Amino acid sequence: MSDTTQLSSFIEYVCSSPKYAMLSKDLVSKIASEELQNKGNRAKALKSTRTRLHRLAGAFIPSNIDYAKWLRVFKDLPSQITSEHLASLKQIMRLHSSTAERLPYLDEVYKDIFSHIPSPSSILDLACGLNPLAIPWMPIDVDTEYHACDIVLPMLDFMENYFSVFRPNTHVFEKNILEFQANRSFDLIMLLKTMPLLAQIDKTAPDKLLSRLNFKYLLISYPLQSLGKQYKGMEKTYRTQFENLIANKPFQVQEYKLPNELFFILSHHD
Structure with missing residues (x-):
C-alpha cells in the first residue's frame, strides 16, 4: 500500500467516527497526517489524532442538537x-x-x-x-x-x-x-x-x-x-x-x- 493510499485510508477511518465526521475535513486530514507521520504506527497515530481533535474541539461538538x-x-x-x-x-x-x-x-x-x-x-x-x-x-x-x-x-x-x-x-x-x-x-x-x-x-x-x-x-x-x-x-x-x-x-x-x-x-x- 502506497503512503498516499495509507494516509487516505487512515483519514477515512478517523472520519468514520460520528463525532469527528462532523469536523472540517481539512482539519482532520491535517492532524491525522501529522500524527501518522510522527508516530509511524497506525494504532498510536489514531490515539494521538483523537486526543488532539478532542482537545481542540471535542468538548464543544454539540451532539445533542437536532x-x-x-x-x-x-x-x-x-x-x-x-x-x-x-x-x-x-x-x-x-x-x-x-x-x-x-x-x-x-x-x-x-x-x-x-x-x-x-x-x-x-x-x-x-x-x-x-x-x-x-x-x-x-x-x-x-x-x-x-x-x-x-x-x-x-x-x-x-x-x-x-x-x-x-x-x-x-x-x-x-x-x-x-x-x-x-x-x-x-x-x-x-x-x-x-x-x-x-x-x-x-x-x-x-x-x-x-x-x-x-x-x-x-x-x-x-x-x-x-x-x-x-x-x-x-x-x-x-x-x-x-x-x-x-x-x-x-x-x-x-x-x-x-x-x-x-x-x-x-x-x-x-
Missing part, C-alpha cells in the same frame, strides 16, 4: 425578531456548552462590552460556536457585516440556513483557525474561550494567530470555570497566559469580567 428540528422551529416564526424568536434562540444556545455558560448574563454582557467598542461596521467571530445567534443582544447596526467561522460542519450548515432568512449580511464559513490568515481588516475580531484550546494543541499557536489578525479591536475571553463548574485556579492561569501573549506588544487593554468568563478588549495605541 439542527433540522430547529430549522423547522425558526421557519414557522415570523421574519421579524419577536420575544418568541429570542426565547427559541436561547433554547438552542443552551445546548452548546460555551454559549450556555453566557446565557445568564446575555442581557448585559454585550451591551457592556460594546460600550468600549465604537460602533463596528465589520465583525469577525473566530471559532464561533453558536455565538452568532446572540447577535440580537449585540448593540450593532442592522447593516453591520458579521463574519463567523468554525469547524463543526452541521452547526455551520444550520447557521447558514438560519441567517439566510433572518440576517442575510451574516456570513458563515468553515475554517481551521490554526491556519487562519486574515486577508482584510475588521473593526472587531472575537476569540471567545479559544486561546486555551489552541495553547493545548501548540503553545505557540495563540501568538501565531494573533500575529495574523488585522483589527481595530480584538475581544479575547477565557473561561473561569471548567465544564464541570470547578474554578481550579483558572483565572490566575489564564491571566498569566494572556499577559505572556501580549507582552511587548503595542496594545491598549480593557478588562471585563463575568463570574465564569474573563474578557480582554485589545486595541492599538493611537
Whole structure:
C-alpha cells in the first residue's frame, strides 16, 4: 500500500467516527497526517489524532442538537425578531456548552462590552460556536457585516440556513483557525474561550494567530470555570497566559469580567 493510499485510508477511518465526521475535513486530514507521520504506527497515530481533535474541539461538538428540528422551529416564526424568536434562540444556545455558560448574563454582557467598542461596521467571530445567534443582544447596526467561522460542519450548515432568512449580511464559513490568515481588516475580531484550546494543541499557536489578525479591536475571553463548574485556579492561569501573549506588544487593554468568563478588549495605541 502506497503512503498516499495509507494516509487516505487512515483519514477515512478517523472520519468514520460520528463525532469527528462532523469536523472540517481539512482539519482532520491535517492532524491525522501529522500524527501518522510522527508516530509511524497506525494504532498510536489514531490515539494521538483523537486526543488532539478532542482537545481542540471535542468538548464543544454539540451532539445533542437536532439542527433540522430547529430549522423547522425558526421557519414557522415570523421574519421579524419577536420575544418568541429570542426565547427559541436561547433554547438552542443552551445546548452548546460555551454559549450556555453566557446565557445568564446575555442581557448585559454585550451591551457592556460594546460600550468600549465604537460602533463596528465589520465583525469577525473566530471559532464561533453558536455565538452568532446572540447577535440580537449585540448593540450593532442592522447593516453591520458579521463574519463567523468554525469547524463543526452541521452547526455551520444550520447557521447558514438560519441567517439566510433572518440576517442575510451574516456570513458563515468553515475554517481551521490554526491556519487562519486574515486577508482584510475588521473593526472587531472575537476569540471567545479559544486561546486555551489552541495553547493545548501548540503553545505557540495563540501568538501565531494573533500575529495574523488585522483589527481595530480584538475581544479575547477565557473561561473561569471548567465544564464541570470547578474554578481550579483558572483565572490566575489564564491571566498569566494572556499577559505572556501580549507582552511587548503595542496594545491598549480593557478588562471585563463575568463570574465564569474573563474578557480582554485589545486595541492599538493611537
